[in-house]
Amino acid sequence: MSEDDTRHRILLAAGEAFAETGLHGTTVREICRRADANTAAVNYHFRDKENLYRESIMYAHSAKVTQFPMPDLAERSSAEDRLFAFVLTMAKRLLGTAEMTWQTSLLFREMFQPTGVCRELVEDFIRPHFKMLKGILVELAPRELSPIELHQAVFSVIGQVHFYKMNRPVTEMLVSEEMLDQLFQPEEIARHVTQFTVAAIQQSDKSDLELPNPSRLS
Amino acid sequence: MSEDDTRHRILLAAGEAFAETGLHGTTVREICRRADANTAAVNYHFRDKENLYRESIMYAHSAKVTQFPMPDLAERSSAEDRLFAFVLTMAKRLLGTAEMTWQTSLLFREMFQPTGVCRELVEDFIRPHFKMLKGILVELAPRELSPIELHQAVFSVIGQVHFYKMNRPVTEMLVSEEMLDQLFQPEEIARHVTQFTVAAIQQSDKSDLELPNPSRLS
Amino acid sequence: MSEDDTRHRILLAAGEAFAETGLHGTTVREICRRADANTAAVNYHFRDKENLYRESIMYAHSAKVTQFPMPDLAERSSAEDRLFAFVLTMAKRLLGTAEMTWQTSLLFREMFQPTGVCRELVEDFIRPHFKMLKGILVELAPRELSPIELHQAVFSVIGQVHFYKMNRPVTEMLVSEEMLDQLFQPEEIARHVTQFTVAAIQQSDKSDLELPNPSRLS
Amino acid sequence: MSEDDTRHRILLAAGEAFAETGLHGTTVREICRRADANTAAVNYHFRDKENLYRESIMYAHSAKVTQFPMPDLAERSSAEDRLFAFVLTMAKRLLGTAEMTWQTSLLFREMFQPTGVCRELVEDFIRPHFKMLKGILVELAPRELSPIELHQAVFSVIGQVHFYKMNRPVTEMLVSEEMLDQLFQPEEIARHVTQFTVAAIQQSDKSDLELPNPSRLS
DNA sequence: AATGAATGAGCCTTCATTCAT
DNA sequence: GATGAATGAAGGCTCATTCAT
Numbered sequence: 015m016s017e018d019d020t021r022h023r024i025l026l027a028a029g030e031a032f033a034e035t036g037l038h039g040t041t042v043r044e045i046c047r048r049a050d051a052n053t054a055a056v057n058y059h060f061r062d063k064e065n066l067y068r069e070s071i072m073y074a075h076s077a078k079v080t081q082f083p084m085p086d087l088a089e090r091s092s093a094e095d096r097l098f099a100f101v102l103t104m105a106k107r108l109l110g111t112a113e114m115t116w117q118t119s120l121l122f123r124e125m126f127q128p129t130g131v132c133r134e135l136v137e138d139f140i141r142p143h144f145k146m147l148k149g150i151l152v153e154l155a156p157r158e159l160s161p162i163e164l165h166q167a168v169f170s171v172i173g174q175v176h177f178y179k180m181n182r183p184v185t186e187m188l189v190s191e192e193m194l195d196q197l198f199q200p201e202e203i204a205r206h207v208t209q210f211t212v213a214a215i216q217q218s219d220k221s222d223l224e225l226p227n228p229s230r231l232s
Numbered sequence: 233m234s235e236d237d238t239r240h241r242i243l244l245a246a247g248e249a250f251a252e253t254g255l256h257g258t259t260v261r262e263i264c265r266r267a268d269a270n271t272a273a274v275n276y277h278f279r280d281k282e283n284l285y286r287e288s289i290m291y292a293h294s295a296k297v298t299q300f301p302m303p304d305l306a307e308r309s310s311a312e313d314r315l316f317a318f319v320l321t322m323a324k325r326l327l328g329t330a331e332m333t334w335q336t337s338l339l340f341r342e343m344f345q346p347t348g349v350c351r352e353l354v355e356d357f358i359r360p361h362f363k364m365l366k367g368i369l370v371e372l373a374p375r376e377l378s379p380i381e382l383h384q385a386v387f388s389v390i391g392q393v394h395f396y397k398m399n400r401p402v403t404e405m406l407v408s409e410e411m412l413d414q415l416f417q418p419e420e421i422a423r424h425v426t427q428f429t430v431a432a433i434q435q436s437d438k439s440d441l442e443l444p445n446p447s448r449l450s
Numbered sequence: 451m452s453e454d455d456t457r458h459r460i461l462l463a464a465g466e467a468f469a470e471t472g473l474h475g476t477t478v479r480e481i482c483r484r485a486d487a488n489t490a491a492v493n494y495h496f497r498d499k500e501n502l503y504r505e506s507i508m509y510a511h512s513a514k515v516t517q518f519p520m521p522d523l524a525e526r527s528s529a530e531d532r533l534f535a536f537v538l539t540m541a542k543r544l545l546g547t548a549e550m551t552w553q554t555s556l557l558f559r560e561m562f563q564p565t566g567v568c569r570e571l572v573e574d575f576i577r578p579h580f581k582m583l584k585g586i587l588v589e590l591a592p593r594e595l596s597p598i599e600l601h602q603a604v605f606s607v608i609g610q611v612h613f614y615k616m617n618r619p620v621t622e623m624l625v626s627e628e629m630l631d632q633l634f635q636p637e638e639i640a641r642h643v644t645q646f647t648v649a650a651i652q653q654s655d656k657s658d659l660e661l662p663n664p665s666r667l668s
Numbered sequence: 669m670s671e672d673d674t675r676h677r678i679l680l681a682a683g684e685a686f687a688e689t690g691l692h693g694t695t696v697r698e699i700c701r702r703a704d705a706n707t708a709a710v711n712y713h714f715r716d717k718e719n720l721y722r723e724s725i726m727y728a729h730s731a732k733v734t735q736f737p738m739p740d741l742a743e744r745s746s747a748e749d750r751l752f753a754f755v756l757t758m759a760k761r762l763l764g765t766a767e768m769t770w771q772t773s774l775l776f777r778e779m780f781q782p783t784g785v786c787r788e789l790v791e792d793f794i795r796p797h798f799k800m801l802k803g804i805l806v807e808l809a810p811r812e813l814s815p816i817e818l819h820q821a822v823f824s825v826i827g828q829v830h831f832y833k834m835n836r837p838v839t840e841m842l843v844s845e846e847m848l849d850q851l852f853q854p855e856e857i858a859r860h861v862t863q864f865t866v867a868a869i870q871q872s873d874k875s876d877l878e879l880p881n882p883s884r885l886s
Numbered sequence: 887a888a889t890g891a892a893t894g895a896g897c898c899t900t901c902a903t904t905c906a907t
Numbered sequence: 908g909a910t911g912a913a914t915g916a917a918g919g920c921t922c923a924t925t926c927a928t
Contacts, residue, residue: 020888034345038257042923052889057924119345126340127252128401136405144406165407165415166424170392172399177391180398183346187354188362189383197383206384210432217431238913260898270914275899277913456892470781475692478919488893493920495892558780563688563773564837572841580842601843601851602860609831610824616834617826619782623790624798625819633819642820649871650864674909696902706910711903 021059023049028056029070033116036123037067068131071124074117075135082106087146093153094212100147101175102204108179109200118179147171154215167215174207239277241267246274247288251334254341255285286349289342292335293353300324305364311371312430318365319393320422326397327418336397365389372433385433392425457495459485464492465506469552472559473503504567507560510553511571518542523582529589530648536583537611538640544615545636554615583607590651603651610643675713677703682710683724687770690777691721722785725778728771729789736760741800747807748866754801755829756858762833763854772833801825808869821869828861 027049031040042056042063049055060066084103087096108118124132151167152159159167178198186194196202245267249258260274260281267273278284302321305314326336342350369385370377377385396416404412414420463485467476478492478499485491496502520539523532544554560568587603588595595603614634622630632638681702685694696710696717703709714720738757741750762772778786805821806813813821832852840848850856 036254036256038254041921043921054889054924054926058888063923122344122398125402126344126398127337132402133405136402140402141406162411162414165411166428169395169399169403169415170425170428173393173395174388174391176395176398177387180340180344180394181387181390184343184350184354184358185387187351188359193380193383196380197387207388210384210388213435214428214432217435259896261896272899272901272914272916281898472690472692474690477917479917490893490895490920490922499919555781558834561838562776562780562834563690568838569841572838576838577842598847598850601847602864605831605835605839605851606828606861606864608835609829610827612831612834613823613827616776616780616830617823620779620786620790620794621823623787624795629816629819632816633823643824646820646824646868650868653867653871695900697900708903708905708910712909717902 020049020051020055024051024055024059024066025070025073028066029074029120030116032067032070033074033119033123037064037129064129067129071120071131072134074120075139078107078110078117078121079139081110084143084146087150093150094208096150097154097171097211098204098208100143100150101171101207102200104172104175105178105200105203105207108175109198109203122179144168151211151215154212155218156216157218159218163218167211170214171207171211174210175203178203238267238269238273242269242273242277242284243288243291246284247292247338248334250285250288251292251337251341255282255347285347289338289349289353292338293357296325296328296335296339297357299328302361302364305368311368312426314368315372315389315429316422316426318368319389319425320418322390322393323396323418323421323425326393327416327421340397362386369429369433372430373436374434375436377436381436385429388432389425389429392428393421396421456485456487456491460487460491460495460502461506461509464502465510465556466552468503468506469510469555469559473500473565503565507556507567508570510556511575514543514546514553514557515575517546520579520582523586529586530644532586533590533607533647534640534644536586537607537643538636540608540611541614541636541639541643544611545634545639558615580604587647587651590648591654592652593654595654599654603647606650607643607647610646611639614639674703674705674709678705678709678713678720679724679727682720683728683774684770686721686724687728687773687777691718691783718783721783725774725785726788728774729793732761732764732771732775733793735764738797738800741804747804748862750804751808751825751865752858752862754804755825755861756854758826758829759832759854759857759861762829763852763857776833798822805865805869808866809872810870811872813872817872821865824868825861825865828864829857832857 024045028040028045031045031048034040043053045066046053046055052058056063056066060069082103085099087099090096090099109115110118121135124135147168148164151164151171155164155167182198185197189197242263246258246263249263249266252258261271263284264271264273274281274284278287300321303317305317308314308317327333328336339353342353365386366382369382369389373382373385400416403415407415460481464476464481467481467484470476479489481502482489482491492499492502496505518539521535523535526532526535545551546554557571560571583604584600587600587607591600591603618634621633625633678699682694682699685699685702688694697707699720700707700709706712710717710720714723736757739753741753744750744753763769764772775789778789801822802818805818805825809818809821836852839851843851
């Protein structure tokens with residue numbers, strides 16, 4: 015009990031710290047200080063700093079999944095509704111509730127430059143979500159999409175949502191504060207991305223754009 | 233001449249190393265080993281490890297800008313052409329030429345968690361590009377967009393392109409190799425994103441989607 | 451127990467080393483080598499090299515004070531006796547017992563060019579001794595001395611004793627060895643200084659010397 | 669010319685710096701910065717940092733000797749006059765003119781813990797002065813002094829003067845500022861030391877003090 | 887089960903010095 | 908003759924980890 019307590023406190027503190035300063039920028043001492051635990055506690059409970067990093071990522075993800083579970087999409091009538099629900103859940107997980115954003119920051123770090131923990135997450139969580147989104151978009155499309163087209167559509171959805179997690183700091187330098195608050199509301203993000211995506215996909219039976227020969231652009 | 237040579241070699245080596253393992257995960261010794269320079273060379277030429285980090289980011293960006301300059305958009309006839317040219321340049325800068333990807337990795341690290349160098353980049357380069365993209369999308373829209381809508385459209389474009397930089401590792405775990413090569417071609421990315429965006433925006437005079445009450449979805 | 455042991459060994463080794471080569475001339479590695487301790491032990495036990503320096507000075511002084519405590523002067527019948535006891539204690543502390551001279555060497559370094567530790571020593575120990583000596587000399591004087599005269603007398607006593615600590619190396623080059631042993635005996639020093647001082651002060655009711663006009667001597 | 673100029677500027681800067689922070693506490697770069705010379709200039713003109721140290725000590729001494737030459741004592745009528753002249757020159761050299769005190773600080777460092785330069789100084793300058801002072805005191809004494817007594821008297825004179833150089837910092841903590849100015853005037857020091865010494869020595873034909881058995885004092 | 891003391895490895899940096907020019 | 912560029916060695920210090928308790 016007191017054991018699990020300490021272990022858990024370290025897990026939380028480590029997650030926050032790693033999210034802020036990364037694996038190498040965070041010291042074991044700092045983690046233990048934040049967790050109000052002994053310096054040796056990390057090695058005792060987690061064997062390694064690196065192992066603690068791994069476990070804190072797994073924990074970060076499962077915490078987010080528990081906090082914002084994916085709603086049962088089968089219940090929803092239309093593909094648009096399902097897309098909206100999916101995107102909204104994603105946005106909430108990413109932007110979360112104010113101070114609880116470290117989990118996804120940590121995950122992003124790992125996605126961008128995987129240390130090995132990533133693979134596990136991909137198999138357990140990301141691949142299912144990936145398939146789920148593909149299913150929604152297939153339904154949404156007015157004609158059968160090629161595998162390439164389908165992937166591109168999926169990437170476009172995910173990319174649009176991820177933007178809000180990745181570029182918060184830079185956006186703060188570019189946009190007025192009042193607009194920021196509105197733009198970064200998960201519901202508003204979900205609404206826009208859904209609308210944008212639906213509109214784009216439903217146009218996909220129209221003929222392709224005629225674009226200039228890209229040969230000599232750069 | 234040997235002066236600038238060593239300095240330049242360190243700058244390159246540092247960029248690569250920082251891109252791989254970040255500021256804290258990279259040691260001065262490793263940088264100097266890669267650059268085949270003395271351990272004290274970093275302090276001699278750049279005073280600080282941190283200052284070297286700053287300079288290597290500035291260098292990374294300017295190298296990319298030089299390598300893939302933004303073409304003169306005024307010459308292009310249509311807004312679509314201009315959007316395509318803009319996105320293509322962005323994609324080329326991000327995905328670059330095979331092994332030369334460290335520069336943008338480094339920049340992404342900095343954007344995600346700015347250390348202060350970022351602000352300078354934002355003012356000098358990102359803000360102009362941001363405005364340029366806004367201009368293109370205003371032209372593209374069939375009706376006048378609200379500031380919020382305009383920002384959301386801009387974010388959607390950028391988010392779609394960034395996806396390909398951010399999620400390469402994860403995507404490799406999800407998609408077959410042959411498809412990967414096709415999906416990550418800058419021209420193909422630019423084609424898709426342009427088409428997707430144009431389609432979405434030109435639908436924006438249609439009535440909003442009627443979405444379910446988002447109150448109890450999570 | 452092993453805890454205080456290491457700490458104490460470092461304190462001793464540091465004192466010796468600092469006395470020999472000063473703060474800047476002494477390396478942490480050398481101290482730890484002498485103390486047969488790990489290189490990190492200094493930072494662990496004393497946080498800083500500079501803090502170790504400070505603590506080693508405080509220790510050096512308290513060690514000397516413990517080794518040669520000031521006897522209870524109130525018991526002594528005459529002012530001369532008291533002066534002798536005072537000077538003898540001072541001489542013993544300064545010249546100590548053969549190999550244990552590093553403490554005062556260290557203190558002299560600090561007195562000559564204080565680093566801040568000095569101030570504490572002055573308030574705690576030197577000022578009381580200073581007053582004590584003033585009291586003795588007041589008693590000794592045949593008439594009431596002016597504040598200036600009193601200070602000068604005090605300085606003359608201290609200066610005479612300090613000579614033996616300061617100039618041992620130079621004196622060794624000037625005086626035969628057999629004479630050295632005799633001259634540097636604390637008892638002999640105390641005897642001479644007391645006699646010299648008593649004689650001088652008791653003459654102080656005589657009229658001042660008539661000295662030549664010092665205007666053009668240099 | 670420009671050569672000697674640089675060399676000389678370094679010699680001056682080095683003396684000041686060494687006096688302030690000692691051999692190890694002073695960096696070659698700092699010296700060259702003060703002398704407004706190239707970093708390599710020290711090695712070029714003086715071969716070594718240590719050799720520069722040696723030369724700066726020699727220079728410091730000769731500068732003081734030139735600035736305050738010992739007056740021709742043979743001209744003076746009485747032994748007291750000669751003692752006064754001797755002590756005054758010594759005091760002036762030690763306390764000098766306000767900002768020009770670094771030379772003697774440097775010399776004191778060297779006297780206290782000789783690095784080898786000292787020996788030369790002793791033979792060339794100190795031994796002659798030592799003999800000179802012995803001669804004066806012999807004249808002054810009312811009876812023939814034993815070699816030991818004579819040395820002790822010499823030491824007492826030197827010690828009294830040295831006090832004012834050694835203990836300025838500590839004294840500043842103990843004595844009011846107005847008194848300080850008066851006490852540290854070379855003329856006043858010479859007056860007091862001469863008077864104190866003459867009085868003490870002229871009493872030396874009186875019977876020795878009867879001092880308590882020093883056996884059990886500590 | 888849990889921790890305070892201690893450590894070896896390695897960090898960034900500074901130093902006096904050298905060398906080509 | 909004199910210097911700016913560069914360097915090998917060493918400095919103080921911090922780190923993750925271990926170990927006796």
